[in-house]
Structure formats: structure tokens, C-alpha cells
Amino acid sequence: MTQQPPVIEIRDLHKAYGALEVLKGVSITANRGDVVSLIGSSGSGKSTLLRCANLLEDSQQGDVLFKGESVHWRGSGSHRRPGDAKQVLRIRTNLSMVFQQFNLWSHMTILQNVMEAPVTVLGRDRAEVEPRARDYLAKVGIGDKADAWPAQLSGGQQQRAAIARALCMEPEALLFDEPTSALDPELEQEVVKVIKDLAAEGRTMILVTHDMRLAADLSDTVVFLHQGRIIEEGPPDRIFGAPETERLRQFLSATQAA
Numbered sequence: 001m002t003q004q005p006p007v008i009e010i011r012d013l014h015k016a017y018g019a020l021e022v023l024k025g026v027s028i029t030a031n032r033g034d035v036v037s038l039i040g041s042s043g044s045g046k047s048t049l050l051r052c053a054n055l056l057e058d059s060q061q062g063d064v065l066f067k068g069e070s071v072h073w074r075g076s077g078s079h080r081r082p083g084d085a086k087q088v089l090r091i092r093t094n095l096s097m098v099f100q101q102f103n104l105w106s107h108m109t110i111l112q113n114v115m116e117a118p119v120t121v122l123g124r125d126r127a128e129v130e131p132r133a134r135d136y137l138a139k140v141g142i143g144d145k146a147d148a149w150p151a152q153l154s155g156g157q158q159q160r161a162a163i164a165r166a167l168c169m170e171p172e173a174l175l176f177d178e179p180t181s182a183l184d185p186e187l188e189q190e191v192v193k194v195i196k197d198l199a200a201e202g203r204t205m206i207l208v209t210h211d212m213r214l215a216a217d218l219s220d221t222v223v224f225l226h227q228g229r230i231i232e233e234g235p236p237d238r239i240f241g242a243p244e245t246e247r248l249r250q251f252l253s254a255t256q257a258a
Contacts (some may be wrong), residue, residue: 005068006031007173007204008053008095013062015048016078022048023059024228030173031204037215037236040225041251042062044206047177049225053206054095054175055088063106067172093121096166100178102158104150104165111146114165122169127166136164140194156187160194173204181210212255217239224248 013253015023023045030036038046053064055071058081064071069103071091074083084089103111114133118124137143141158142153150158161178166174179195180188192214199205199218209215215236217221222239224232224247232239232248243249 004032006065007034007067008206009063009065009068010049010053010064011050011065013052013059013064015045015057015059021255022228023052026225026228027062028230029033030204030206030225032204034198034220035205035207035218036221036223037219038208038223038225039207039210039212039215039251041254042223044228046225050097050175050177050208050223051249054097055082055092056097056182058082066094081169093117093140093169094172095172095175096103096169097175097177098159098166098179100182102150102155102162104158106150109149110142110153110161113150113161114168117165118163118168132186133164133168136167137161139167140164141190144246149228154187155183156190159183159187159191163191163194163198167198173206174198176205176207176209177211177251178208180214210255212240219244224251226251230254 001134004030012029013023013026015195016152026049028036038049040046040141048057060077060080064244070106071125072083072087073080075081100254110114111133113124114137115129119126134143138148140163142160145153145157172179176195196218219236221233221235223230224239226247240252243252
């Protein structure tokens, strides 16, 4: 049986903003059904790595592959850009991102928010998309909020709507950028439950999170970034139970004390 290529593979990625090097040769792999959590202190490069995977940020060096297909680049160094707009669109529509701040359109109902991308980006028929959108809203526990406006929802409900919106694209993988950090603890648990349910379904996910318990419960692989480099990676029981480096021990000690 031929082994499928990873859904997302990043090889030796470098990213800088001017003189500031944010990623210094990072490589990660997410195979189908894998949950990969990125942990590390603020400024370690976690969110930048996620945005580079989704081609929301350009990198200066290294490879980004989607299901074995390498991104085509033009130029080099600070002038490097993706060279094929159709390829970028195809990859982005298959890697749905859920942001920290929900990013719902305030002038649209929750149902309209969830339906918008499949209709406008994929060119799907509204009549075909609507039942699916309603199903995803029910799946994340807010089926009764379809006709509400974002401002009428709690933060946890808005984030669940954002997850339903990501799912409605029927992507190959979900990318979560600190999906619970803007929420208070009670609302956070609503979103954590949805993410855990998605992981139990075998969905491919890369998750940037400050929640060590979530990373421990959910992940197949945990990646610890520090100052733009991967310091340690491995299964959660080893990363959290037997860290090998002093830097990771310090980080875990600080998060437990917080």
C-alpha cells in the first residue's frame, strides 16, 4: 500500500521581518489525522509558522508542501513570493484557519458568515451550501444562533461560529491560532470541547496554543519553539512528562505557576 504524503510539510523554513529573524530553519510534518500542537513563549514564532503554512505570510527560504505538492516560488530572499496564484488559492481553501479574534463579519448573520466562503471562493450554490452550514452550526452547538448577529453572541459562541465557518470549506486540515486565548475560562471550555470532538473524528490539525492541558490531551506531536527554532518535539507524554532541555523545563514550570 502506497503511503500518503503528509497533508502539511514544512522543511527548513526561514522567515524574517527586516533584520528580525522570526523562524530560523523550522521543519514540521502533519500526516492525515495528526494533531500537532505548537507551544512556546510569546514571540517564539508559533503563529508566524502557522501563517507561513497557510501562505498568509511569505518566507525567505525553505519549502512548504501540501499533500506532497511543493509551493512554487518566484524570486529569492526578501523578494521571494508564491509564483502560482491558482496554487495558493487551492492550498488556502484546503487549510482553513481559525484565528484568536474570531474575525466574523459584523454585517452578516452567523449563517451568512458560515456560508460566505464556500459561495464566493468555491463558487458553490447557496441552496447546496445552506443545509451543510446549518449542520456545522449544530455540530459546534450553536444551531439555534443561525439568524443571530455576531454582536449578539458570547465570545465562546463567536469562536464556535468561526470553527463552523472553517469546517464549511470542508478542508483537508484545520489551523488554529490561539483559539481560546481571547476567552474567559468558562467560555474557553465550550471551544475546547469542540476542538476535542474534531480531533476524535480524526481531523488533521495544527494548533498554536497556550493551554498545556489541551496540548497534552489532544496532540499526537507537541513542538516546542524558542526564539524561532524547534528545541524539542515528541509525543505529549514525553514533552510534558520528561522534558530533555532546561529551556523546556523552565517554560513548563512558568506555565504551571501562571
